[in-house]
Amino acid sequence: MTESCVAEPTNSVIEESPTESIPATEEAACTHLEDFLRMDRIPHIWCPGCGIGTSVNSFLRAVIDSKIPQNKLCIVSGIGCTGRVAGYINVDSFHTTHGRAIPFATGLKLANPELMVVVYSGDGDLTAIGGNHLVHAARRNIDIKVICVNNFIYSMTGGQAAPTTPAGTIASTTPYGYFENQLNLPQFLEACGAVYIARWTTFHVRQIQKAVCECFKKKGFTFIEVIAPCPTLYGRRNEYRTGLDEMKMFKEKSKIKNNIDTREATLIPGQEIVVGKFVDRERPNFLDSMDEHYGRVLGDAYKPYTGAIA
Amino acid sequence: MDGDSACCEGALAGGCRFVAGYPITPSTEVVELMARRLPKIGGLFIQMEDEIASSIAISGAAWAGAKTMTVTSGPGFSLMMEHIGYAVMTETPCVFVNVQRGGPSTGLPTLPGQQDMMQVRWGSHGDYEVIALAPNSPQECFDLTIQCFNFAEKYRLPVFLMMDECVGHMMEKVVIPPADEIELEPRRYTSQKPGEYYPYNDLENLVPKMIKAGDGYNVHITGLTHDHRGYPAMNAAAQQKLVERLVKKIRDAANDIIMVESDELDDADVIVVSYGISSRVASRAVRLARERGHKIGNLRLITVWPFPESLIEELSQRIKAFVVVEMNMGQIVREVQRCAGSRALTVGVLNAGGAVHKPEEILERILGVLS
Amino acid sequence: MVEVSRKPKGFVTINQERCKGCGFCVEFCPTNVLQLSQEYNSHGYHYPIAQAPEKCSGCDQCGAYCPDFAVLGSRNNNKK
Incomplete structure (x- = not known):
């Protein structure tokens, strides 16, 4: 059911949209997003107030802005709530095993370098069980675009603590509060070698859109951490009754600090959430390095690699 | 050429141009050779961070359109179990080579075993069927690796080459035929158009036709x-339909897949059953027994999974006993026993791995069941 | 002669049935065009309605926040 509300004339001035706004264009339309969604699977499974849908919204706008051909875009997800993203985006999409989206994507990208391969998964999936792969894909600088939706917990399984859980958080496996050290993803990824690292919250929809556009332009391992509300399993146990409450907290507590030393990129919900683009550097990616190296050491014996399609 | 090298050459001859691996004794020679060979023929070898990564990277590459393989041994094989299940469930053609060593755990890295024969069949959770072949010579490492790739394409599932340390390191002459004499099974792509095609609706003998990422099918x-569209379907009916087909596509094709080598089965009183390296000492024992005037048949399983059930059943009706030789504490012997029932006696000549049997041990057992 | 546009700058399109009532669009609309309805959609959620459509700038901030792909802000084409 679609309702159109055609407004009366107005003189009101547009208030500045939150932080670093990018002017909306007429192209940015729902109908365009629908081409990139499996409409036969909408509505999706995500709860009311969940931020994953918002992140997908921003992501798809970036896909459209960047004019990525639909048949060259591949989405690879692991397991979990964010792991379901692959199932909703209408491109070749792969819902893999828990933590293994990155090595699957590595195989996919290396076997056909013409594909634009995006890994879209959650914090528990990518950083705990999949942590080893995150390290090495970033180190090798595999040309994949990672979007990590961080809702601070494992949501699909009922809100257990993750490496990204902030100190003091009540999670289902930390009924007395979380006391382990929280992983600072931008700092971790910088050490591993990612060429682009940003953190935004789902309040920063236009910035996510822009960041994804920037990642599409870079040839190498890029990483965007998207802080998202999980009202059902994080928020309600931790003072944020609804997704909207958590979004308001993001708005209030986020500080944009582009290019800050990632060691200073603190992430303490309710106190300070440092967001921004932290790293944007150039390093040869895996395939370029391989080509250059083998070309040099093997000379004519090297048959330049263009993909492994049988 | 040793078996590991023959396996590598077989994979290349079979069309494999993407290998993800991780070093582990005694399979390392295969990945080392791949690392040397692939850059010179337009292929890619990547040493992943662990076997878990290797075993899923090959699935990713397979969906990009590549013929892919990974190579490992026991401990690495254990780590790969989840992605064997993933490849079964998603019907991803790929090849796993397991150069078996003694286990459990780190076990005997440099010594042979045949202890993963049940793990390859049942190791990943859930119900499924696989294809597993066991070579007994470097020549077979070459030939059967090609066969593995062909089966993987034909039936869309992970196929296993179950080598062992001895076969892997054994040096023998290997004949590599000219490329145009090697029959290769191409990937069976759909002829349906985007829009009408779904990943699991275009079936031929229960095996769905494939696409590759980037073709515009948006799978x-x-x-x-999942249902025929590839969409998650969380109900018992969808589960029944899917798993039944995954199992049936292999069971129905068992006659096409099962390969055995047999000798003097017709009037045998006792049949010696073996596979892989054990078959070579088993043959010696069979000869020794025949020299003593006994009627001994020799049956070597080249295909171990799916298991040649009807053959064993049929043979059990006219013989006295099966003697099963394997380097484990009793795995395939149980299959033989299951199929033979009470019609024929089934005994194992077993050891815990680390060394192949002596022909005399086997002979003693044969003479034992005859007396 | 100066022709004054009688059209608003923008308008919001709402797919009520897709909405899960999170309220992001209402909260983050820069010109406070939207509010949640008193009515429920068939899934039991309060969907947004344009209570002040004349204020709509067509910036599509609502559409950008929507996790359910249910809202779209569009600009009116005022060019003659």
């Missing part, structure tokens, strides 16, 4: 139970 592939 969704998941390890969740």
Whole structure:
């Protein structure tokens, strides 16, 4: 059911949209997003107030802005709530095993370098069980675009603590509060070698859109951490009754600090959430390095690699 | 050429141009050779961070359109179990080579075993069927690796080459035929158009036709139970339909897949059953027994999974006993026993791995059941 | 002669049935065009309605926040 509300004339001035706004264009339309969604699977499974849908919204706008051909875009997800993203985006999409989206994507990208391969998964999936792969894909600088939706917990399984859980958080496996050290993803990824690292919250929809556009332009391992509300399993146990409450907290507590030393990129919900683009550097990616190296050491014996399609 | 090298050459001859691996004794020679060979023929070898990564990277590459393989041994094989299940569930053609060593755990890295024969069949959770071949010579490492790739394409599932340390390191002459004499099974792509095609609706003998990423079909592939569209379907009916087909596509094709080598079965009183390296000492024992005037048949399983059930059943009706030789504490002997029932005696000549049997041990057992 | 546009700058399109009532669009609309309805959609959620459509700038901030792909802000084409 679609309702159109055609407004009366107005003189009101547009208030500045939150932080670093990018002017909306007429192209940015729902109908365009629908081409990139499996409409036969909408509505999706995500709860009311969940931020994953918002992140997908921003992501798809970036896909459209960047004019990525639909048949060259591949989405690879692991397991979990964010792991379901692959199932909703209408491109070749792969819902893999828990933590293994990155090595699957590595195989996919290396076997056909013409594909634009995006890994879209959650914090528990990518950083705990999949942590080893995150390290090495970033180190090798595999040309994949990672979007990590961080809702601070494992949501699909009922809100257990993750490496990204902030100190003091009540999670289902930390009924007395979380006391382990929280992983600072931008700092971790910088050490591993990612060429682009940003953190935004789902309040920063236009910035996510822009960041994804920037990642599409870079040839190498890029990483965007998207802080998202999980009202059902994080928020309600931790003072944020609804997704909207958590979004308001993001708005209030986020500080944009582009290019800050990632060691200073603190992430303490309710106190300070440092967001921004932290790293944007150039390093040869895996395939370029391989080509250059083998070309040099093997000379004519090297048959330049263009993909492994049988 | 040793078996590991023959396996590598077989894979290349079979069309494999993407290998993800991780070093582990005694399979390392295969990945080392791949690392040397692939850059010179336009292929890619990547040493992943662990076997878990290797075993899923090959699935990713397979969906990009590559013929892919990974190579490992026991401990690495254990780590790969989840992605064997993923490849079964998503019907991803790929090849796993397991150069078996003694286990459990780190076990005997440099010594042979045949202890993963049940793990390859049942190791990943859930119900499924696989294809596993066991070579007994470097020549067979070459030939059967090609066969593995062909089966993987034909039936869309992970196929296993179950080598062992001895076969892997054994040096023998290997004949590599000219490329145009090697029959290769191409990937069976759909002829349906985007829009009408779904990943699991274009079936031929229960095996779905494939696409590759980038062809514009916008497929969704998941390890969740799924319907013909590839979409998750969380109900018993969808589960029944899917798993039944995954199992049936292999069971129905068993006659096409099962390969055995047999000798003097017709009037045998006792049949010696073996596979892989054990078959070579088993043959010696059979000869020794025949020299003593006994009627001994020799049956070597080249295909171990699917298991040649009807053959064993049929043979059990006219012989006295099966003697099963394997380097484990009793795995395939149980299969033989299951199929033979009470019609024929089944005994194992077993050891815990680390060394192949002596022909005399086997002979003693043969003479034992005859007396 | 100066022709004054009688059209608003923008308008919001709402797919009520897709909405899960999170309220992001209402909260983050820069010109406070939207509010949640008193009515429920068939899934039991309060969907947004344009209570002040004349204020709509067509910036599509609502559409950008929507996790359910249910809202779209569009600009009116005022060019003659």
